[in-house]
């Protein structure tokens with residue numbers, strides 16, 4: 001699969017997860033998707049990590065607008081808290 005297609009699949013999975021659905025992982029087909037926005041709380045600009053807790057793959061998307069309804073961690077969140085929340089997944093993009 002081309003890399004850009006892989007990214008598109010993951011982005012659609014992320015959007016579906018944010019909407020409250022249970023999308024299947026593009027890599028292993030499990031419904032174990034999790035995500036976290038990290039961004040500037042006033043501008044709502046930041047990045048998105050979306051990953052699968054079953055196969056530990058995912059994507060990192062920088063420069064995104066964080067949707068109002070999504071919880072986000074502030075950009076200055078200490079590393080130890082980020083690492084607790086976001087696993088060291090294999091970035092497929």
Ligand SMILES: [Zn+2]
Pocket residue numbers: 025026027028029030052053054055056057
């Ligand atoms: Zn998976």
